Amino acid sequence: MELNAKIPSGPIDQHWTNHRFNMKLVNPANKRKYNVIVIGSGLAGAGAAATMGELGYNVRVYTYNDSARRAHSIAAQGGINAAKNYQNDGDSIFRLFYDTVKGGDFRSRESNVYRLAEVSLNIIDQSVAQGVPFAREYGGLLDNRSFGGAQVSRTFYARGQTGQQLLLGCYQALQKQVRAGNVKVFSRTEMMDVILVDGVAKGVVLRDLVSGRIFSDTADAVVLATGGYSNVFFLSTNAKGCNVTAAWRAYVKGAGFANPCFTQIHPTCIPPSGEYQSKLTLMSESLRNDGRIWVPAKAGDHRAPGDIPESERDYYLERFYPSFGNLSPRDISSRRAKEMVDTGHGVGEMRNGVYLDFKDAIARLGQDKIRERYGNLFAMYETITGEDPYKVPMRIYPAPHYTMGGLWVDYNLQTTVPGLFATGEANYSDHGANRLGASALMQGMADGYFVLPLTIGDWLARVKPGDTPVEHPACKDAERGVKEKMDKLLAVGGKTSVDTFHMKLGKIMWDKCGMSRDADGLKSAISEIAELRDQYWKDVRVLGNGESFNQSLEKAGRVADFMEFAEVMCYDALTRDESCGAHLRVEHTDAEGEAKRDDENFAFVSVWEFKGVGEEPALHKEPLAFEYVPLSTRSYK
Amino acid sequence: MDLTLHVWRQNGPRDKGRFETLPVKDISEHMSFLEMLDLVNERLIMEGKEPIAFDHDCREGICGTCGLMINGVPHGPLTLTTACQIHMRHLKGASEVWVEPWKATAFPVIRDLVVDRSAMDRIIEAGGYISVRTGSPQDANAIPIKKIDADMAMDAAICIGCGACVAACPNASAMLFMAAKVGHLGFLPQGQPERYDRVLNMVQVHDDEGFGNCTNHGACQNACPKGISVDFIARLNRDLIKATLSYKPYEITAV
Numbered sequence: 001m002e003l004n005a006k007i008p009s010g011p012i013d014q015h016w017t018n019h020r021f022n023m024k025l026v027n028p029a030n031k032r033k034y035n036v037i038v039i040g041s042g043l044a045g046a047g048a049a050a051t052m053g054e055l056g057y058n059v060r061v062y063t064y065n066d067s068a069r070r071a072h073s074i075a076a077q078g079g080i081n082a083a084k085n086y087q088n089d090g091d092s093i094f095r096l097f098y099d100t101v102k103g104g105d106f107r108s109r110e111s112n113v114y115r116l117a118e119v120s121l122n123i124i125d126q127s128v129a130q131g132v133p134f135a136r137e138y139g140g141l142l143d144n145r146s147f148g149g150a151q152v153s154r155t156f157y158a159r160g161q162t163g164q165q166l167l168l169g170c171y172q173a174l175q176k177q178v179r180a181g182n183v184k185v186f187s188r189t190e191m192m193d194v195i196l197v198d199g200v201a202k203g204v205v206l207r208d209l210v211s212g213r214i215f216s217d218t219a220d221a222v223v224l225a226t227g228g229y230s231n232v233f234f235l236s237t238n239a240k241g242c243n244v245t246a247a248w249r250a251y252v253k254g255a256g257f258a259n260p261c262f263t264q265i266h267p268t269c270i271p272p273s274g275e276y277q278s279k280l281t282l283m284s285e286s287l288r289n290d291g292r293i294w295v296p297a298k299a300g301d302h303r304a305p306g307d308i309p310e311s312e313r314d315y316y317l318e319r320f321y322p323s324f325g326n327l328s329p330r331d332i333s334s335r336r337a338k339e340m341v342d343t344g345h346g347v348g349e350m351r352n353g354v355y356l357d358f359k360d361a362i363a364r365l366g367q368d369k370i371r372e373r374y375g376n377l378f379a380m381y382e383t384i385t386g387e388d389p390y391k392v393p394m395r396i397y398p399a400p401h402y403t404m405g406g407l408w409v410d411y412n413l414q415t416t417v418p419g420l421f422a423t424g425e426a427n428y429s430d431h432g433a434n435r436l437g438a439s440a441l442m443q444g445m446a447d448g449y450f451v452l453p454l455t456i457g458d459w460l461a462r463v464k465p466g467d468t469p470v471e472h473p474a475c476k477d478a479e480r481g482v483k484e485k486m487d488k489l490l491a492v493g494g495k496t497s498v499d500t501f502h503m504k505l506g507k508i509m510w511d512k513c514g515m516s517r518d519a520d521g522l523k524s525a526i527s528e529i530a531e532l533r534d535q536y537w538k539d540v541r542v543l544g545n546g547e548s549f550n551q552s553l554e555k556a557g558r559v560a561d562f563m564e565f566a567e568v569m570c571y572d573a574l575t576r577d578e579s580c581g582a583h584l585r586v587e588h589t590d591a592e593g594e595a596k597r598d599d600e601n602f603a604f605v606s607v608w609e610f611k612g613v614g615e616e617p618a619l620h621k622e623p624l625a626f627e628y629v630p631l632s633t634r635s636y637k
Numbered sequence: 638m639d640l641t642l643h644v645w646r647q648n649g650p651r652d653k654g655r656f657e658t659l660p661v662k663d664i665s666e667h668m669s670f671l672e673m674l675d676l677v678n679e680r681l682i683m684e685g686k687e688p689i690a691f692d693h694d695c696r697e698g699i700c701g702t703c704g705l706m707i708n709g710v711p712h713g714p715l716t717l718t719t720a721c722q723i724h725m726r727h728l729k730g731a732s733e734v735w736v737e738p739w740k741a742t743a744f745p746v747i748r749d750l751v752v753d754r755s756a757m758d759r760i761i762e763a764g765g766y767i768s769v770r771t772g773s774p775q776d777a778n779a780i781p782i783k784k785i786d787a788d789m790a791m792d793a794a795i796c797i798g799c800g801a802c803v804a805a806c807p808n809a810s811a812m813l814f815m816a817a818k819v820g821h822l823g824f825l826p827q828g829q830p831e832r833y834d835r836v837l838n839m840v841q842v843h844d845d846e847g848f849g850n851c852t853n854h855g856a857c858q859n860a861c862p863k864g865i866s867v868d869f870i871a872r873l874n875r876d877l878i879k880a881t882l883s884y885k886p887y888e889i890t891a892v
Contacts, residue, residue, distance in 0.1 A: 051771040129774035131767045133791040140781025172766035239694040481781040549748040
């Protein structure tokens with residue numbers, strides 16, 4: 001597997017400018033001859049599809065949801081970063097770049113991150129012009145807030161629904177292109193496989209989820225904007241349908257998978273309330289701007305929060321990290337919360353949370369101000385838990401939330417399979433080992449609107465359009481493979497439901513490849529996963545048939561892929577024998593429990609190559625160089 | 638808690654459909670309504686019966702995918718709440734629970750509780766956007782917008798497109814859904830150039846899709862999980878009347 005990152009030469013602030021000039025262009029009159037398939041309709045998919053439609057390409061978008069507007073980008077709450085420096089607090093493109101590389105704990109590619117910071121400016125302009133109703137000040141200008149560990153106010157937001165508003169902007173731009181005839185959107189259609197002809201991506205196999213029909217679509221390029229794989233843990237903040245299938249099928253067909261073990265655990269989620277829990281709900285991290293996190297200082301103190309006097313409360317983040325306190329980065333905040341719960345300081349009926357307390361903020365600002373800032377979040381919390389956070393502190397606990405790992409891509413966002421591109425959370429490129437708050441929306445939109453529609457032109461300009469008919473043997477072979485797998489799942493006729501298997505897989509992953517990991521645990525996880533997978537194919541029960549709307553069958557296919565993928569995650573976590581960002585190996589911590597990074601041996605991207613199900617995948621390395629952000633140890637003390 | 642579930646089962650758009658009665662025992666009041674359905678489905682699968690099909694995705698009340706009539710009320714007994722956020726404690730000990738899909742001509746049933754809401758996408762397609770080419774806009778702060786206008790736009794923009802307004806309306810009208818988009822874009826300076834074309838085109842498609850008209854019942858506002866006000870319908874009607882009576886698509890409006 002060849003890993004050519006294609007990083008442009010010259011000073012970093014000229015990379016993107018030079019690259020745009022050096023890329024080949026497709027003649028405007030020829031653009032309509034090219035077909036592009038986009039899988040997924042979130043920010044990174046819908047934005048790319050709408051923009052390519054505007055440019056004149058023929059675009060077809062496939063989504064498993066019933067409408068493009070449902071994509072999981074919609075659930076992002078807090079905001080989107082951009083280096084606008086509207087607050088005059090010293091922000092700049094370079095500072096956003098610097099913060100992102102450092103926040104990612106030096107495991108991302110400088111050049112890509114710089115471009116991200118650069119186009120962040122355009123994202124805000126674009127969104128406002130589309131009518132995204134960002135929060136404004138009384139003077140009519142855009143408001144900003146500081147978010148998730150940043151020391152400047154560069155986050156734009158729309159109440160607690162920033163992702164929703166940005167996605168609807170994208171969705172509307174997409175529907176406009178549908179009206180114009182440049183883009184077709186196919187909902188309730190799931191991608192099942194990638195079609196390769198002579199090693200080049202030429203299309204995908206799809207399944208119409210309503211009729212069960214399996215069919216191929218071919219094109220001159222395929223874009224996977226299929227999001228992340230946090231649902232490998234079963235319980236996560238992701239929507240129930242989020243899955244790894246598209247990325248996994250691409251991997252099986254030869255695309256390298258980068259840093260799969262880099263998964264972010266979000267510190268502010270509502271703790272589970274019982275065994276039946278189906279997903280976890282995230283409370284925006286913006287709450288940490290005004291809430292203070294604490295646990296009873298004495299382990300096993302089960303008094304009601306109001307009965308615990310100030311002197312017996314441990315505001316542990318403020319104690320450990322005086323300068324960042326409650327705004328310490330996500331990985332650190334999550335780990336410390338786990339430590340508190342593990343040592344018996346957990347709160348709530350199940351002793352599985354820590355308090356996030358607004359008492360002081362309400363005293364300082366008044367209830368009205370707090371309601372204005374977080375009203376919808378407080379209401380959501382009360383609906384779910386039955387507790388009123390204006391009166392009793394919220395209970396929070398970390399939950400899997402975002403996956404920094406993903407398909408390896410070069411500077412053009414092309415995977416190791418020519419013609420196959422990956423955007424947004426589905427690729428690995430910009431966040432390194434840890435993503436900063438309000439940067440996921442930024443990356444999705446940067447890739448979708450401003451990067452991919454240009455870089456894909458450089459690929460298309462080199463290929464002859466429309467050379468693969470859907471009757472091609474490669475399509476028929478791939479379709480047959482998909483059909484066989486579906487039939488096999490239906491034929492098992494076992495005794496255990498898909499969800500039961502998924503929960504078991506999730507538990508292995510959460511216990512052994514979750515917030516902290518060690519070699520023994522990972523090794524045992526690898527064998528447990530293999531065992532569970534064997535059992536799955538012997539004992540899973542999927543009812544109904546493949547020729548109709550069958551939600552169990554959809555799930556069964558996705559869980560089968562998670563079962564294969566989970567193993568690669570563990571191999572990645574095992575071979576990365578250091579701690580960095582969200583990846584904490586207990587063998588590599590200092591006396592205070594802080595992560596110890598090993599730049600000498602691990603300043604690279606791990607890229608995995610498929611060698612067969614159950615076989616150990618092959619590891620390739622993309623070395624990382626840090627020319628502009630000097631390697632340093634993160635310290636939030 | 639124990640309850641009796643009466644749930645709508647329908648194999649496809651052409652099947653007549655029927656209620657199936659299922660006793661449901663031992664469920665926790667802390668479960669969400671959809672987790673209760675998950676549990677019922679797990680039990681059905683163990684009995685060798687096909688599970689109940691229902692739409693859901695984020696389970697956080699923001700994606701708009703879920704939509705059920707719970708005891709005759711869209712999204713169930715709590716105001717400002719989607720079905721996925723209803724917890725069993727909110728049913729306050731009701732022992733009989735009736736679950737049905739959205740019912741509207743424009744929303745054909747796909748299976749059981751799942752309906753096809755693509756007609757709403759086609760309404761947006763007709764004009765629910767501001768035309769702006771990627772990369773072409775000016776600086777975001779070049780046009781200041783009064784906070785009150787931005788806030789009003791946001792009050793409309795929070796629509797999640799779930800279709801509860803249609804399900805609640807005796808005429809199965811999607812006026813509140815459409816008015817939310819017309820209101821959102823109409824409150825902003827960027828939305829002005831296409832304002833009247835937008836309303837004409839969207840209303841045309843709305844009617845063609847088989848949604849009924851608004852006769853001011855206001856049931857939509859009560860059912861809306863995001864609390865969107867019927868005032869936006871009045872605003873839509875004002876724009877529509879103006880567009881119908883006096884607006885000509887190619888009229889020069891600048892003076």
